[in-house]
Amino acid sequence: MKEASFYEKVGEGKVRCGLCRFRCLIADGHRGICAVRENRKGTLFSLVYGKAVAEHVDPVEKKPLYHFQPGSLTYSIATVGCNFRCLHCQNYSISQPEGERLRIAGNDLTPEEAVRRAVAAGCRSISYTYTEPTIFFEYAYDIAILARRAGLRNIFVTNGYITPEALSAIAPYLDAANIDLKGFSERFYREVVHAMLDQVLESILEYKRLGIWIELTTLIIPNWNDSDEDLAGIARFIAQRVGPDTPWHVSQFYPTFKLTDQPRTPIETLRRARQIGLDSGLRFVYEGNVPGAGGENTWCPSCSRLLIRRYGYTIRENLLDAGRCPQCGTLLPGVEQ
Template sequence: DETISKGIAHAPRRTTSHKNCVIFKGIAHAPRRTTSHENCVIIFKGVRVMSSTRHDLSKLARLVAYRKMDRREFLSQALKAGVLATAASIFLTACRRPPVAEVAPEEPTPSFDQQALTEARYYVKMEGETIQCQLCFRRCTISEGERGYCGVRENREGTLYTLVYGRPCSITEGSPIEKLPLYHVLPGSARLNLATAGCNFKCSFCHNWQIAARTPEEVISFDLSPEEVVERAIENNLQFIAFTYTEPTVFYEYMYDVSKLAKEKGLRTLLNTNGAMNPEPLRQLLKYIDAGNVDLKAFTAEFYQVTSFSELEPVLTTLKIIKEEGVWFEITNLVIPTLNDDMGKIREMCIWVRDNLGKDVPLHFSRFFPAYKLTRLPPTPIETLEQARAIALEVGLEYVTIGNVPGHEANSTFCPNCGETLIKRVHFSVLANHIEDGKCKFCGYQIPGVWA
């Protein structure tokens, strides 16, 4: 009942109650799940060995997990352990190198160990063992044994559990804050990024669909507690922890606990969200969030319904709430050819932002590149982005940039008062910063943001 992983990007937190002992090393991917069968298995660099008892593999397992070895040494050690009986068996297993790690034929998906799960927040019990999740706009009604739309919140005997607490499938360190994007928050700062499987949208243009459009069983995850996340950020001298890549709403409990602990340790937290969280959990979370970026994917309900299977109104509500709570935020609009590049609608969106959120909210027009289910569309013409930016400036928005076009002049931030370059950027790199004490150093104009 053990999985040991080393030398791969992501490792699973646990296996469930099965007889397998599976060790992976030197491979790109681990399998979706282990399954119930009598054999213990080791897979190493495409070589698969099996034994009828876990005891036979125990020594080899320790060697694989904690010692550097090449394929030749692995075969030698396997022979010594008596788990590779003949040269023929070596040849057969070595030649069958699968593109992903392979285990015995699958049985139904195993459940996560209930004792190790964390109860979800924001749900109400209904008739029988049915519950209703109240975390996001969907308010999923979930029968016993079923999951919500996001695929990571499961009803077990009338109690809602999160399946991704402490189970990030992506954790990266050192990427610039500009990549989130956040342009008015301590320029040039690095961050630790955290994400789990799952999303409450189904965007056809998702750039992270490999983890966002997957259930917990379909990705490989770390075992990382909130304390370990914060400790890791501190050890790497990272001031920020960012919740990003997938949709942080679906790992709310994990994010909340990490954020609260980060505050206690003097760190700051960043939220990159689709903006569809319900008001009550959002307000509670914002107590521990320092800045955020909200994806305003378009300004029509039809776009949200057709391309994201979601709704526009909850996003607009979220933007208003973040403004009310006094948390710094910026907005990103990914401009997709033929889908949301109508300049009339972009004008309406910019006017709404100005009238409801303020002229000083930074707006990023980002260039689309073919991805996921929209691979037949072309990249956004740069002229389209420039036209959108011109409209935004025309209606009175003060900080409008163009993203995903490295080297474009509009990567930079300009003073709306004197026109001088405040922050000179090339893509995500900061070349110069002329903001001093939150003001333009050329004319003294107050520039909103988080500068200290």
């Protein structure tokens, strides 16, 4: 265990956690919503520090990040637990606890060893992913500092519910994030995610303000968040508030976990979403989870030249010249090195 960051004692043995936007009030002997931060006699502890439940070497495109060190490898790491309760979670076996007393599974892995493994695997970054990096903040923070010293970049794959104070603390070491913007209605967030949309929107803008490269992902679920109104709302928010150069990934849903009553997202819906994004002024909209369907490629926003051709998470052709279009010289937004 490790004493948690971002909490305050509020009397009667209770503590107020300030790590994520739920700001849980936790009584002695209890845990927060994430189920991995526990109050023991007025001291809040992280129960997952150094407990890696998953580690893999992935293409950075899998995060998905298409404009951040394209074609590179990233060392992905996670602990158990999450502060969301998404009905369609793909990684529910490690993210969603069975009741409050989540069993803290995982293998011992020090921050030093995690960085060593990333370097040995030829990775250029470390991704804190699979569950929710916010809930294992202390572990991610210590790894991120060592990773930066070793010449590696750091990536969050996140639901966007971190508090401004916690994000500001890790921002000097955080280079990129893919943030899920799961829908665009409070009803969707309340009933499917069990969180609040406005808090996610505020968080996205905070990432942007701090200069962290961000890409956004929306998993499109039939009959839940696939209306023209919802998709146009997301696209306008990104184009007008975050910036038209922000990549938006619209991904195919498939039935899983507690949301098995909806069909797989039709490719036509992804095409419609992509067109809505482009019509709203976004320059880079990608279709996800449908390899070979044609919506994965990157085109020059100035001259329409094909710059990066992809199949799934694999880059088949990269024509960028020092990050620029070889035809017109336009610099592709993102992080090349």
